[in-house]
Amino acid sequence: MRFKRLLFAIAALLSLPGLAFAQDNWPDRPIRFIVTSAAGGGIDLMARILADGLSRQLPKPVIVENNGAAGGLVATRIVAKADPDGYTFLFQGPGYAALPYIHSAPGFDVDKDFASVSLVAKFPLVLITNPALGIKTLPDLIALAKKSPGKYTFGSSGVGGASHIPLEAIKSQAGIDVVHVPFRGSGQTSAALIAGQIDLTIDGLAPQLGNIKSHRVVPLAVSTIERSRQMPDIPTIAETLPGFQYPMWVAVFAPAKTPKSIVDRMAQAINRAVNEAAVKKRFDDLLVEPVGSTPSELDKFVKEQLAFNKTIIEKAHIKVGQ
Numbered sequence: 478m479r480f481k482r483l484l485f486a487i488a489a490l491l492s493l494p495g496l497a498f499a500q501d502n503w504p505d506r507p508i509r510f511i512v513t514s515a516a517g518g519g520i521d522l523m524a525r526i527l528a529d530g531l532s533r534q535l536p537k538p539v540i541v542e543n544n545g546a547a548g549g550l551v552a553t554r555i556v557a558k559a560d561p562d563g564y565t566f567l568f569q570g571p572g573y574a575a576l577p578y579i580h581s582a583p584g585f586d587v588d589k590d591f592a593s594v595s596l597v598a599k600f601p602l603v604l605i606t607n608p609a610l611g612i613k614t615l616p617d618l619i620a621l622a623k624k625s626p627g628k629y630t631f632g633s634s635g636v637g638g639a640s641h642i643p644l645e646a647i648k649s650q651a652g653i654d655v656v657h658v659p660f661r662g663s664g665q666t667s668a669a670l671i672a673g674q675i676d677l678t679i680d681g682l683a684p685q686l687g688n689i690k691s692h693r694v695v696p697l698a699v700s701t702i703e704r705s706r707q708m709p710d711i712p713t714i715a716e717t718l719p720g721f722q723y724p725m726w727v728a729v730f731a732p733a734k735t736p737k738s739i740v741d742r743m744a745q746a747i748n749r750a751v752n753e754a755a756v757k758k759r760f761d762d763l764l765v766e767p768v769g770s771t772p773s774e775l776d777k778f779v780k781e782q783l784a785f786n787k788t789i790i791e792k793a794h795i796k797v798g799q
Contacts, residue, residue, distance in 0.1 A: 503563050503739050504537040510729070511542050511556050512568045513549030519681055519763070523727050524568040526759045527597055530750030541568075548635055548797075550576055550583060557585035561732040563739035566594065570727050571639040574782035578790040579637035579797050587783065592740050593775035594729040595747040600765040602643060602700040602725055603685055603711065606677040607670055608692065615697045615717040618677065622653035630656045632666040632675040636797050640666065640679050642786060643700055643723035645793040650718045670694060681725060682708065683764040700724060707764050723785075728775055744772050 510528055514520040521543055528539035544552035549572040556567035567573075577583050585591075604615065610629075612618055622629055633641035636659050648655055658675050660666045663684065669675050671693050682705055688694040689708075698714040699705050702722040714721045729747060731740055748769035750756055760767050770778070789795075 503742065504535055506564065507537050508535070508539045508563070509542055509565045510539055510568045511544060511552045511559075511565065513545060513552040513570070513572060514543065515545040516543045518545075519684065520568070520570050520727055522763070523598060523760070523765065526756055527568075527729075527747065527750060530753050530756040531746055533753070534746040534750050548572060548576070548638060550580065554584045556730065556732060557590040559732045561734035561736075563731070563735055563743070565732065566743070567591070567730040568597075568727065569730060571642070571723075571725060571782065571786075572637075573728070573730070574779060574786045575637050575639075575642055575790065577783070578787050579795050581796070587779070590733050591730045592733050592735050592737075593772045593779060594731050594740055595744040595772065596726060596728045596768045596770040596775045596778055597747060597751060598760060598765045598767050599701070599724040599726045600763070601682050601705050602640070602679045602723065603682045603689075603705075604644075604647070604677065604679045604697045604700070604714065605670065605685055605689070605694040606697060607673050607675075608695050609673055610676055610695070612697075613695060615712070615714060618697060619651045619653055619717070622651075622655050626654035627656060629676040630658050632658050632660055632669050632678040634663040634666050635659055635661065637790070637795050639725060641795070642789055643679055644677075645795070646721065646723060646785075646789045647714065647718065649789065649792055650721060681764075686764075705764065706766075726778075726782075728779070740772055744770070 510524055512521050512524045524541050528541050532538040549569060553567060553569065553576060556565055559565040577587055606612060612621060631644050640663060660669060663680055666678050667680060670678050682699065685694060689696050696711045698712050700714055700723040702713065702715055704713055705711060751767035751769040757767055
């Protein structure tokens with residue numbers, strides 16, 4: 478028995494130099510970013526911008542792989558179960574903080590299965606209405622909805638998504654009854670709004686700029702705590718509903734047991750990448766604010782987002798199929 482224990486101890490000691498060598502030489506092959514959206518969407522574009530910058534910061538390229546199935550649930554599960562070797566990362570947005578609560582069995586535990594790497598960027602959503610509604614401000618909308626509960630509709634890109642949760646939060650805080658109409662993606666939602674099939678929605682500011690400037694939609698407010706630098710005339714939701722904020726965001730996560738040295742090095746590389754002039758310019762064109770946080774800063778941010786989403790999802794009784 479003692480001999481067996483000795484052999485195990487020797488084997489463990491022999492494995493340590495190899496592990497240290499692997500970490501010291503990371504990365505020695507391409508890195509995968511599993512992105513929780515289909516190719517061509519906003520989150521995918523931001524992942525590709527970051528991957529391009531990281532490929533200049535690291536000795537090996539970062540390759541983007543898209544998997545938007547089940548609203549990002551499948552991609553999140555893939556990374557939760559991936560080898561924690563520093564070659565597979567999750568590129569995710571607000572769905573990361575909603576999926577655990579809208580699914581009764583998501584197949585992962587955000588507290589146990591992931592390591593925070595870096596908050597990459599934040600950007601505002603804009604609450605917009607059809608001009609036919611005849612309103613110009615969020616207080617106008619609240620007054621209209623209170624006058625006729627259940628009459629007006631809001632569209633989203635899917636149940637539990639980043640255009641559903643913030644509107645449920647607005648409904649809750651404002652005390653209004655507006656009916657949810659889910660669509661398949663923000664493109665369909667926007668088209669339905671312009672066609673007058675729904676009354677309002679919330680979407681990224683960048684994709685709605687053309688519609689705002691051409692007066693096809695009316696911007697009421699942005700979801701960030703501060704006004705948009707690019708469109709400062711649009712008030713914040715918080716100016717009407719104190720304390721309200723729902724920034725859109727994207728971040729990078731690793732499987733839970735990924736060595737801390739690799740997590741830290743990836744976070745530092747992300748910080749350098751988002752501060753490159755070329756990357757900053759591309760993000761700025763999308764009206765996106767680069768961040769490049771530390772792992773601990775992302776941890777704190779995610780805990781806040783999880784708490785916010787849990788409260789809204791439970792109050793609105795939002796559930797989707799498995």
